[in-house]
Amino acid sequence: MSVVFSRTKGLTEAETHYCPGCTHGIAHRLVGEALEELDLLGNTIGCSAVGCSILSYNYINVDMIECLHGRAPAVATGIKRVRPDSIVFTYQGDGDLASIGTAEIVHAAHRGENITVVFVNNAIYGMTGGQMAPTTLAGQKVTTAPAGRNPVINGMPLKVSEMLAQIPGAAYVERVSLHSPKEIRKAKRAIKKGLTCQVEKRGFSLIEVLSTCPTGWGLSPVDAVAWLEANMVPYYPLGVLKAPEGGKNV
Amino acid sequence: MAGIQGIPHIAVDRCKGCGLCVSVCPQSVLAISDGAVNVKGYQPAIVAEPERCIGCTSCALICPDVVISVERIPVKKEVKS
Ligand code: SF4
Ligand code: SF4
Ligand code: SF4
Numbered sequence: 170m171s172v173v174f175s176r177t178k179g180l181t182e183a184e185t186h187y188c189p190g191c192t193h194g195i196a197h198r199l200v201g202e203a204l205e206e207l208d209l210l211g212n213t214i215g216c217s218a219v220g221c222s223i224l225s226y227n228y229i230n231v232d233m234i235e236c237l238h239g240r241a242p243a244v245a246t247g248i249k250r251v252r253p254d255s256i257v258f259t260y261q262g263d264g265d266l267a268s269i270g271t272a273e274i275v276h277a278a279h280r281g282e283n284i285t286v287v288f289v290n291n292a293i294y295g296m297t298g299g300q301m302a303p304t305t306l307a308g309q310k311v312t313t314a315p316a317g318r319n320p321v322i323n324g325m326p327l328k329v330s331e332m333l334a335q336i337p338g339a340a341y342v343e344r345v346s347l348h349s350p351k352e353i354r355k356a357k358r359a360i361k362k363g364l365t366c367q368v369e370k371r372g373f374s375l376i377e378v379l380s381t382c383p384t385g386w387g388l389s390p391v392d393a394v395a396w397l398e399a400n401m402v403p404y405y406p407l408g409v410l411k412a413p414e415g416g417k418n419v
Numbered sequence: 420m421a422g423i424q425g426i427p428h429i430a431v432d433r434c435k436g437c438g439l440c441v442s443v444c445p446q447s448v449l450a451i452s453d454g455a456v457n458v459k460g461y462q463p464a465i466v467a468e469p470e471r472c473i474g475c476t477s478c479a480l481i482c483p484d485v486v487i488s489v490e491r492i493p494v495k496k497e498v499k500s
Contacts, residue, residue, distance in 0.1 A: 173425075174479040174489040185484060189461065190437030194483030350443055350477040383437075390437040394481075 179205040181230045190390020192347040192380040193221060196289050197228050199353070199378075200260065203360040204231065207368070209256050214248050216241040218261040218270075221295040221382075225260050239270025242277035245284040256367055258285040263304040264294040267329050271303075274333065278373045281338030285363040286375040288329060291382040292401060299385035303327040306400055311385070326404065330377045334410035340372035342411040346379040348398040352407070371413040379405055425474025426490040429464055434486045436461035440478035446471040449478060 179201020187193050204210050215233035217225040218241045226233035236244040241259035249257040266274050266288050277284065293311055294300040300313045304326050308317040318326075334342040341363055345356035356378055363374035379401050381393035388396055427448060434457060441449045441464060450467040457463045464486070466472075474491035 170490055170492045172488065173474055173491050174476040174487070176485050176488065180485060184433055187483065189435035190439055190483060192483055194485070195481065198485055347481075350480040353480045390439050391442045394439065394442075 177202040177205050179203070179210055179230050181228055183227050185228055186224055187221065188382075188384045190381070190383045190393065191221070191295075192291075192394070193289060195347045195353060196260075196287065196356075196378050196380060197225060199357045199360050200258070200287055201229055203357060203364055204229075204256075207361060207364055209364065209368075212254070213256040213258065214252070216245045216248070216257070216259040218259065218265040220262040220264045222260055222262050222265075222289065223296070229260070239265050239268070240273055241265070241270065242273040242282070242284065242286065245286075246277055246280070246282045249282060249284050253283075256285070256364060258287060258364070258367075260287045261289070262295070263288070263290045263292065263302050263329075264296070267303045267327055274329070274375075275336070278333045278336045278339040278375070281340070281372040283367055283370055283372055284374075285360075285367045286373075287360065287363075288375055288377045289380045290329070290377055290401075290405065291380045291385070292326070293382050293385040295382045295385045299382075299387075304329070306404060309400075310387075328405065330375065330405075330410050333375055338373055339375065339411055340413040341366045341374040341409075342377075343375075343409045344377040344379065344405060344407050346397065346402060346407055347381070348379070348394040348402070355407075366413055377405070379407075422494050423474055424470070424492050424494040425472035426469070426492065427466055427472055427478060428488045428490070429466060430486050430488075431463045431465075432458040433484055434461060434463035435459065435484055436463055437483065438464070439481045439483065440464050440487060443477045443481050445475065445477065446473055448472045
């Protein structure tokens, strides 16, 4: 008899506050498993953000610090610079990273800070009640655009990974999704690659994780993963956008 | 014939009844309880057809609340004539 799946030591025993079927919980688990498998749990400092993931410090089993809205990359920069041997990551949603935190993320990438960013994109502001985010899809109905996002007034959704990948200081950028077991396995590999990139001191790494918000989207959890695959993946294509030079294994 | 029998374990009181595990199980092992509620007040996932499980772990991979653990045991399956 062998146990082929059990709870990672990278998560605490706490039960999460997330809505039923919200895939934030999967992203948390992947971070915990990646840290455990790379034997980094005792040497990692996490920076949690503002939004639905604000309590991630209760769930991911490493020392964590809660950052002001959007400022996690700046906090991570400070920690990494005074503790260069610690592994430092941020866990930020799109309402945090892609709007109020745009300056911080762009300049952390621009400086080539040797940190890892887990960027969870669910195309909406979940915690505050389903408002439009910079990442909300064209036509997607949200509480602040009940007829759907109108690109003429609101612009097209921001492709954060594409924007950051073209910055010379960004070493590794990949977009993954959580809509199926197969994609979840790939997402974990990408998070491990991002952390490995940091261990090897290759510079800034960011993994964008397409995630669901069943509550904000007004869909059942099962319909939400189908919606993600059908609507988000075509606009936010999956794959590696930037890989470190000479880092074939990263 | 040698084969694999999977055993999914559901920590019922951690479950939020979202149904994602049910939707990805290739063997229709899992179901959402149609009556009982757990301590949180959700109708949890249950193992409805345990003998069908192949231990693929898809259910555990997609569960956002890390409710499911999976074991595999080797079994001798009778070849039906
Ligand atoms: S509001 Fe959306 S993102 Fe926030 S916990 Fe609920 S489903 Fe998840
Ligand atoms: S391990 Fe695979 S076959 Fe068994 S219950 Fe889970 S998804 Fe179904
Ligand atoms: S995926 Fe997890 S939380 Fe959702 S019904 Fe299945 S066991 Fe429960």
